[in-house]
Amino acid sequence: MFGQVQERPFILVTSNERNQVLDKIKNQDWAKEIYTNLKIKTDIEVKLFFENPEAYLKQLPFNWKEGEKGEFPPFYKTDHVENGVHKNLDNATDEEWKPAALLINYLQVALDCGMLYYVTEDEKYAHAASSILYSFIKSVQKSQLSDWHSRGGWLFPYDGFREVRVIGYKLPLIYDFIHPYIKKGGKSFDLIKNKNLDFPFNEAQKVFRTYADITINYGQTGSNHSVLEAPSLVYNALAMDDEKEREKLLSYFLTENTENQDALNVMAKNYKEKGDIWPETSQYLNHSTAILVKLMLVINRYHPDLKLASKYPNILFALPRLDYFVYPNNEIVRWGDGHRKGTAPYDAFDDALALAKMDGLDEVVDKFAPLLATAMQKGKYKRHDMESVFWHHEIEATPASIQLPRTDRVYHAGIVMQRNLSETQKPEDGLMCFVGGAYMIHGHAEGMNIELYGEGQVLGVDNGRGRYAQDIHENYSRIFAAHNTVIVNGSSQGEGGWSNLGINTVKLISMEPKVGAEGVSPYHSFSQTSFKDTGGNKAEATQERTLALIRTSPTTGYYVDVFRSKSKLPNEYHDYLYHNIGDDLVFDSKTLKFNATPNKYMSNANSIWKGRTYRNPGWHFFKDVKTSNPFDDNIKATFNITKLKNDAIYMQLHIPGFKNREYTKVNAPATFEAPKPYDALPTPTLVIRNNGSAWENPFVVVYEPFNENEKPTITSVDKIENNGIYKGLKIESSVQSNHLVQYIITQSKDEVFNNDELGIYFKGTFAIITLNEKKELQNIYIGEGEKLIFKNEVITTNTDKSFFKVY
Known part of the structure; x- marks a missing residue:
C-alpha cells in the first residue's frame, strides 16, 4: 500500500535523528538526566550479564522440567485459578504473577540496552539485548498458543489481552534498536549451547507475526480492549521485514476491522466533536486517548503522508478534558469504575504537540504548548523516558492554565456538572455537584446518581471500586445500593450489555448555565434530568431529578435535591439513598424513634451470584440497620465528619415532611479512595422510603456543608x-x-x-x-x-x- 524502504531502527526513532538526540543529551539538562539515569541503571545489569552470561540468562522463568535435552525449555506459564476455574489475571496472586514479572523485567533490560546501543553505538549493549531476545524467541515457541476466547495467550493462556500489553509490544522495539548489530553478523549468546550464535531472524519474524495475530484475533470490539492491544499490533507490524506484510498488518490498526479488534477509523468515531472523550470511566478515557495519540505519532513518523493528526484532530483535543471534570480540591468526578485521583497525561500532551507540529495544526500547538509550559513550571510534569529524548523539544510558550467553566457535561456518562468556585479561591469554599448515570464499559448500574462537594471534600459520595471480580465489587459497588439514587420496588438493576449492567442514560431536560455559557447569576445554577428505570421487570419506573446549587456568600451555600419517581406497577414503593463520609448520622427530632431492623434489606443476600447474575440491588451489605415508624413531619439531620486532619466538617440535611415516609439509617461499606481514615470506616447512609408514588410529592432534601468554625x-x-x-x-x-x-x-x-x-x-x-x-x-x-x-x-x-x- 505504501512503498517504504527504510533502514532500522525506525519504530521510535531513526538513525538519521541520532545526531539530534546526541545534541539534546549534550546541551539540554532534562535529556542528559534521562540518559544518565538510564545508563547507570542498565550498566549494572550489563555488568552482571558479561560476568556470566549463562548464569544471568538462566534466571529467566524457564520450566526446565518440561524441556528436552539440548533444547530451550518452555517458560512457566502465568495462570490464575479461582475455585477450580481459570480466569484472567486481574486478581492473580504475587506467586502466580512471579514468572511474568521476572520475564517483563528481563525484556525491559533488553529494551533499555537497545536504546543505549542506539545512542552510544557500543556493541556490548546490543549483545546483551540480543541475547535476552534470542532466549525469549527460542523459549516462547515451545509453548502452545491457547485458543481460549477465540485466541488466548502464548504465556498467559487465559489472558492474551494482558500478554500483548505487558510482553508482546516490547519485543519488536528491542529488535528494531539492535537490528544494525545483528544484521551485520553480531552474535547472541545461546545458553543451551553455551556459545555465541547468529540471531534467528526467521524465528523472530514468526514470533512478531504471532503477537500481531493475537491482537487481531483476540479481545473485544467497542471497548478500550482494542486500544490497549494496539501497541503490540502496531509495533509488531512495524517489526516485519517484508514490507508488504508490514503494511498489511499495519492496516489492521488503521482501517481493517475484525470481529475482535477495532481499527483507528472506528475508534476515532468516539471523538465526533471537539472535546469528546473516550466513552468509559476516568482511568480509562485518558489512558486510551494517550495510547492512540502515541501510536498516531509513531505511524505518522513512519508515514508522514498519512497526516493522522489532520485526519483525527479531535482525538488530540480529548486529552485535557479530564482536567475539567474535577472538584475544587482537584479530585475527579467519579462515575463507574473511575478513580478519585489522577494526573493529566502530560506525556500525551507532549506527543500531541509533536504530532500537531508535524501536520501543521496550529490550534493544537497553541492549546498544548502553554499547558505543558505551566505543568513544567509548577513541577507537575518532568520528562522521564527516552521516548521524550527521541521526540520532544524545549517548550517555547507562555504558561497558561485551564479555566474551569460553571457547568459541564460528560455526555456518554449522562453527567451534568455544576460548580461555583469562591472568590476566596480556597478549595474549602468551593461548591460543586453533579447528577448522572449511563451504560458504558466499566460503568455501573447506578440509576440517576449524584455526588455533592463541600468544605474541601467530596461528601456525598459514590462508593467507587476496589479489585475487580470480588463480592463487594460485583454485588455492591457497581449496582444501585452503592449510589446516591432511588431504588424502585427493591428491584432496580442493570440488564443486558457489558457484564449485564446495562441501564438507560440520564437525559437532560434543562440546565442553567448551559455548557460554555457564563450564567445569568453568579450565585445560582440548576439542572433537571430524567431517567427510565427499566432493568428487569419489577421496577418499571419513570424518574426526574432537579439538582440546584445555591451560593449565599463567598463561604456558604447549599444544594436542593428534588427526586420524583413513579412506577407503572401496583403496590409501588421507592427508596431514596444518600451516602456521606463521616462518623455517624444524627437526627435532631426527639419524636423520631429508630428500632433495629436487621432483616430489612436481606431478601437477596443469598440469591444467585454467578457469571452475570448479581444480588441486586446490593443493599444486603448495609449494617446496623435502624428504621423509624412512619413519620410525616420535617426532619433535620447531620453527618458528622470529625476524624480528618483539619477541622471537623459537617453535612446538614433538611427534609420536608410528607405522608407515607419512613427513615432508615445504616452503615454502608467503606468508600474507596475517601480521605483517610474514612476509606477504611463504614459510610453512614440515609434511606428514605416512600410507600406509593413519589411523583407529586417527591423526595426533597436540602444539603448544607459547614465546618466547626462556622454555624450552619x-x-x-x-x-x-x-x-x-x-x-x-x-x-x-x-x-x-x-x-x-x-x-x-x-x-x-x-x-x-x-x-x-x-x-x-x-x-x-x-x-x-x-x-x-x-x-x-x-x-x-x-x-x-x-x-x-x-x-x-x-x-x-x-x-x-x-x-x-x-x-
Missing part, C-alpha cells in the same frame, strides 16, 4: 404546596448577620405555580426569589421559565428562558 446558615426549610402537591420550598437562613428568605420553585417542565397568598405566579421549571429580613426583594433568578410574577414585579424571559436581576 439555614434556620428553617418548609415545603410549598398547591392542593397537597409539592411545588417548592421556603428556605430561611442567617448569613453573616443578614437574614435571607428564599422561595425556590421546583416544578416539572412548563408547569404553573400560582399562590395568591405569597403573591407568586411562575410558569417554568426552576426559579428563586430572594428577600431580606425586611421582606424586601434582593434578587430574582429564573433558571428556566417563561413568566414570573412576584407581587408587583412581572418578568417575561427572553428566548433563553433564563433571567437574573438584583434589586
Whole structure:
C-alpha cells in the first residue's frame, strides 16, 4: 500500500535523528538526566550479564522440567485459578504473577540496552539485548498458543489481552534498536549451547507475526480492549521485514476491522466533536486517548503522508478534558469504575504537540504548548523516558492554565456538572455537584446518581471500586445500593450489555448555565434530568431529578435535591439513598424513634451470584440497620465528619415532611479512595422510603456543608404546596448577620405555580426569589421559565428562558 524502504531502527526513532538526540543529551539538562539515569541503571545489569552470561540468562522463568535435552525449555506459564476455574489475571496472586514479572523485567533490560546501543553505538549493549531476545524467541515457541476466547495467550493462556500489553509490544522495539548489530553478523549468546550464535531472524519474524495475530484475533470490539492491544499490533507490524506484510498488518490498526479488534477509523468515531472523550470511566478515557495519540505519532513518523493528526484532530483535543471534570480540591468526578485521583497525561500532551507540529495544526500547538509550559513550571510534569529524548523539544510558550467553566457535561456518562468556585479561591469554599448515570464499559448500574462537594471534600459520595471480580465489587459497588439514587420496588438493576449492567442514560431536560455559557447569576445554577428505570421487570419506573446549587456568600451555600419517581406497577414503593463520609448520622427530632431492623434489606443476600447474575440491588451489605415508624413531619439531620486532619466538617440535611415516609439509617461499606481514615470506616447512609408514588410529592432534601468554625446558615426549610402537591420550598437562613428568605420553585417542565397568598405566579421549571429580613426583594433568578410574577414585579424571559436581576 505504501512503498517504504527504510533502514532500522525506525519504530521510535531513526538513525538519521541520532545526531539530534546526541545534541539534546549534550546541551539540554532534562535529556542528559534521562540518559544518565538510564545508563547507570542498565550498566549494572550489563555488568552482571558479561560476568556470566549463562548464569544471568538462566534466571529467566524457564520450566526446565518440561524441556528436552539440548533444547530451550518452555517458560512457566502465568495462570490464575479461582475455585477450580481459570480466569484472567486481574486478581492473580504475587506467586502466580512471579514468572511474568521476572520475564517483563528481563525484556525491559533488553529494551533499555537497545536504546543505549542506539545512542552510544557500543556493541556490548546490543549483545546483551540480543541475547535476552534470542532466549525469549527460542523459549516462547515451545509453548502452545491457547485458543481460549477465540485466541488466548502464548504465556498467559487465559489472558492474551494482558500478554500483548505487558510482553508482546516490547519485543519488536528491542529488535528494531539492535537490528544494525545483528544484521551485520553480531552474535547472541545461546545458553543451551553455551556459545555465541547468529540471531534467528526467521524465528523472530514468526514470533512478531504471532503477537500481531493475537491482537487481531483476540479481545473485544467497542471497548478500550482494542486500544490497549494496539501497541503490540502496531509495533509488531512495524517489526516485519517484508514490507508488504508490514503494511498489511499495519492496516489492521488503521482501517481493517475484525470481529475482535477495532481499527483507528472506528475508534476515532468516539471523538465526533471537539472535546469528546473516550466513552468509559476516568482511568480509562485518558489512558486510551494517550495510547492512540502515541501510536498516531509513531505511524505518522513512519508515514508522514498519512497526516493522522489532520485526519483525527479531535482525538488530540480529548486529552485535557479530564482536567475539567474535577472538584475544587482537584479530585475527579467519579462515575463507574473511575478513580478519585489522577494526573493529566502530560506525556500525551507532549506527543500531541509533536504530532500537531508535524501536520501543521496550529490550534493544537497553541492549546498544548502553554499547558505543558505551566505543568513544567509548577513541577507537575518532568520528562522521564527516552521516548521524550527521541521526540520532544524545549517548550517555547507562555504558561497558561485551564479555566474551569460553571457547568459541564460528560455526555456518554449522562453527567451534568455544576460548580461555583469562591472568590476566596480556597478549595474549602468551593461548591460543586453533579447528577448522572449511563451504560458504558466499566460503568455501573447506578440509576440517576449524584455526588455533592463541600468544605474541601467530596461528601456525598459514590462508593467507587476496589479489585475487580470480588463480592463487594460485583454485588455492591457497581449496582444501585452503592449510589446516591432511588431504588424502585427493591428491584432496580442493570440488564443486558457489558457484564449485564446495562441501564438507560440520564437525559437532560434543562440546565442553567448551559455548557460554555457564563450564567445569568453568579450565585445560582440548576439542572433537571430524567431517567427510565427499566432493568428487569419489577421496577418499571419513570424518574426526574432537579439538582440546584445555591451560593449565599463567598463561604456558604447549599444544594436542593428534588427526586420524583413513579412506577407503572401496583403496590409501588421507592427508596431514596444518600451516602456521606463521616462518623455517624444524627437526627435532631426527639419524636423520631429508630428500632433495629436487621432483616430489612436481606431478601437477596443469598440469591444467585454467578457469571452475570448479581444480588441486586446490593443493599444486603448495609449494617446496623435502624428504621423509624412512619413519620410525616420535617426532619433535620447531620453527618458528622470529625476524624480528618483539619477541622471537623459537617453535612446538614433538611427534609420536608410528607405522608407515607419512613427513615432508615445504616452503615454502608467503606468508600474507596475517601480521605483517610474514612476509606477504611463504614459510610453512614440515609434511606428514605416512600410507600406509593413519589411523583407529586417527591423526595426533597436540602444539603448544607459547614465546618466547626462556622454555624450552619439555614434556620428553617418548609415545603410549598398547591392542593397537597409539592411545588417548592421556603428556605430561611442567617448569613453573616443578614437574614435571607428564599422561595425556590421546583416544578416539572412548563408547569404553573400560582399562590395568591405569597403573591407568586411562575410558569417554568426552576426559579428563586430572594428577600431580606425586611421582606424586601434582593434578587430574582429564573433558571428556566417563561413568566414570573412576584407581587408587583412581572418578568417575561427572553428566548433563553433564563433571567437574573438584583434589586
